[in-house]
Amino acid sequence: MDISNTPIANINEDGSIDVLLHVHFECTCCTDCCKLNNIAATEQDILNLMELGIEVDQAIEVLSPVLIPSKNIENGFIKAYILRKKPFVNECAFLDEKGMCKVHEFKPLACQLYPFSIRRRNGGYEVIIHPNCVCNFIEIDVGEDKSNTLKIVNNLMANLSLDDGNK
Numbered sequence: 001m002d003i004s005n006t007p008i009a010n011i012n013e014d015g016s017i018d019v020l021l022h023v024h025f026e027c028t029c030c031t032d033c034c035k036l037n038n039i040a041a042t043e044q045d046i047l048n049l050m051e052l053g054i055e056v057d058q059a060i061e062v063l064s065p066v067l068i069p070s071k072n073i074e075n076g077f078i079k080a081y082i083l084r085k086k087p088f089v090n091e092c093a094f095l096d097e098k099g100m101c102k103v104h105e106f107k108p109l110a111c112q113l114y115p116f117s118i119r120r121r122n123g124g125y126e127v128i129i130h131p132n133c134v135c136n137f138i139e140i141d142v143g144e145d146k147s148n149t150l151k152i153v154n155n156l157m158a159n160l161s162l163d164d165g166n167k
């Protein structure tokens with residue numbers, strides 16, 4: 001069953017959270033998402049990678065703009081580009097031979113949020129399972145006692161700096 005795009009929670013304009021679906025997820029570091037996805041890197045992500053001495057053309061594949069929702073700017077979206085792949089292989093250029101991320105400390109926000117994503121909704125946000133979900137470790141419709149939906153959403157809000165209501 002394809003669970004991509006499934007909403008799991010709403011973040012309301014006042015910062016309150018409505019859980020829509022109880023899920024359980026713990027990342028196993030299997031690296032499937034580094035091998036099977038196009039990863040969006042924002043301009044800030046690219047600047048972060050440049051702090052490691054990585055040039056722009058080493059960081060992103062082509063200028064393939066995608067839009068990421070944000071409260072930070074007037075039209076509500078940030079431009080982003082696709083992270084570079086290894087030649088002739090559909091896996092991220094920053095995945096090493098041991099399956100570790102070479103840029104872990106500076107990895108793009110999309111990597112930090114995966115396998116979830118966020119989109120704007122009614123002045124707030126909707127948290128969804130990533131539109132291109134290749135992760136096999138999300139259990140959906142689990143009981144409330146097993147659910148960590150709230151923890152997932154709180155981590156995501158912290159990563160996106162959505163928790164102070166000013167950004």
Ligand code: SF4
Pocket residue numbers: 026027028029030031032033034114115134135136137
């Ligand atoms: S998010 Fe999912 S696919 Fe990616 S490394 Fe973690 S468990 Fe694997």
Ligand code: SF4
Pocket residue numbers: 033034039092093094095096100101102103104107108111
């Ligand atoms: S930057 Fe790191 S975490 Fe992100 S896709 Fe590449 S190897 Fe995976």
